[in-house]
Amino acid sequence: MRGLVQPVITGVVTAVVGFASSFAVVLAGLRAVGADPRQASSGLLALCVAVGVVAVWLGLRGKIPVTIAWSTPGAALLASTGTVSGGFPAAVGAFVVCGLLIMATGLFSVLGRWIAAIPGPIAGAMLAGVLLNLCVAPVRAVAEVPSLAVPVVLVWALLSRFARLWAIPAALVVAAVMIGVTGPGLGGVDLWPVVEPTAPAWSLQAMVGIALPLYLVTMASQNVPGMAVLAGFGYRPGLRGVLLATGLGSAAAAPFGGHAVNLAAITAALAAGPDAHPDPDRRWIASVTAGAAMILLGLSAGLATALVLLSPPVLIEGVAGLALLGALTSALAAALDDPPMREAALVTFVVAASGFTLLGIGAAFWALVAGGLMLLLRYRRPAPEPATDPAGVKEAVPG
Structure with a gap:
């Protein structure tokens, strides 16, 4: 029994931190692509259940601590994309296609090689541009609702120094308290979990503007680093099985x-x-516990949605922005990592951050196009080193 307590507690902490740190980002993304409050609440519940079921299945099957989460960068992408032609049903169709693309990557290794072929600086710059608007929201919140936002930011800053893991959950608790004190209360708000099916619609704009960027962001910013984290602790689950699940x-x-x-x-x-x-x-017990806890946390999706509805929008966006600062830091570091690619990465970042729409397709896709074109125009491979003959004399490079 003693051997179970530690991993079970760790699993519960993992689930609580994962949920509290980014559910606001998920709800902001779903609302941005056209979900009404019931649909957004249903989406959060569905994600919790999917995360939990997949984590429990993979943990029990492989006895490896495979932790599953929703795509937080993907939710930020949705928040920056906005509605597409066909509204939320078209976005749902794009979500379905994204899932099928992830499964196809597990089935066909060539897709994985294509994802790996996207230059790291370009992928990082696109993600940084997508995240930028949400990451400046804390500044807007302090300017627009200082009495609510300043305590949230101060708590986050202090705990980032002394207890980083709990900085965002604590900031969220402070925001909830401030909303409860100053808001209209929970009267008339549905706090029960909601299941609201939405029939998918199929739109070329949604496929190009949501499905493809969502797939790329999820693979490059979540699945690839997730495998690296597991490898760093000595675990190597089969990528095929993880992607299929x-x-x-x-x-x-x-x-x-x-x-x-x-x-x-x-x-x-x-x-x-x-x-x-x-x-x-024995660590797989923690990931299985985290999955089970996420399913239970899904029951609070109605309360989480109510919190967002009762709050000034900029305040919840501010909390979401604080949660994404770490991701923005990593994305910017990746974008600037290779000096010869920095100009192309900068173009990618600027286009992604602009938030513009062309032909009904959002900025994330056009950022990849612009960055790729700039890379083709400007990037040059380093010249080969002159060969050296056995006597130590460098030979001239032909041409």
Whole structure:
């Protein structure tokens, strides 16, 4: 029994931190692409269930601490994309296609190689541009609703220094308290979990503007780093099985409003590290517990949605922005990592951050196009080093 307590507690902490740190981003993204409050609440519940089922299945099947999460960068992408032709049903159709693409990547290794071929600086710059608007929301919140936002930001800043893991959950609690004190109260608000199916619609604009960027962001910013985190702790789950499970989970959650589930990249270290259990062969209990806890946390989707509805929009956006600052830091670092690619990365970042729409397709797709074209125009491979003959004399490079 003693051997169960530590991983179970770690699993619960993993789920609570993952949920509280980014549910506001999920709700903001779903609302941005046209979901009404019931559809957004249903989407959050569907994601919790999909995350939990996939995590429990993979953990029990492989006895490896595979932590699953929803795509937080993908939700930020939705928030920056806005509505497309066909409204939320078209977005749901794009979510389904994204899940199928993730499954196809598990089935056909060539798709994985194509994703790996996207230059890291270009992918990082696109993600940074997508995140920028939400990450400046805390500044807007302080300017527009200082009495509500300043306590939230101060608590986040202090805990970022002394208890970083709990900085965002604590900031969210402070925001909830401030909303409860100053808001109209919960009267008339439905706090029960909502299941609201939405029949998917099929739109070329949604496929190009949502499905493809969502797939790329989820793969490059979640699944690839998630595998790296697990490898760092000595675990190497089969990528094929992980992608098939998360892709199926994404496609199954889509008709209920869920956008995408994937490997966790940040909270993965909680369940896979020594804090979960001294014995690496027992840490899978933590990831399975985290999955079960996420399903239970899904029951609070109605309360989470009510919190967002009762709050000044900029305040919840501010909390979401604080949650994404770490992701923005990593994305900017990746964008600037390779000096010869910096100009192309900068073009990608500017286009993604602009938020413009062309032909009904959002900025994230056009950012990849612009960055790729700039890379073709400007990037040059380093010249080969002159060859050296056996006597140590460098030979001239032909041409």
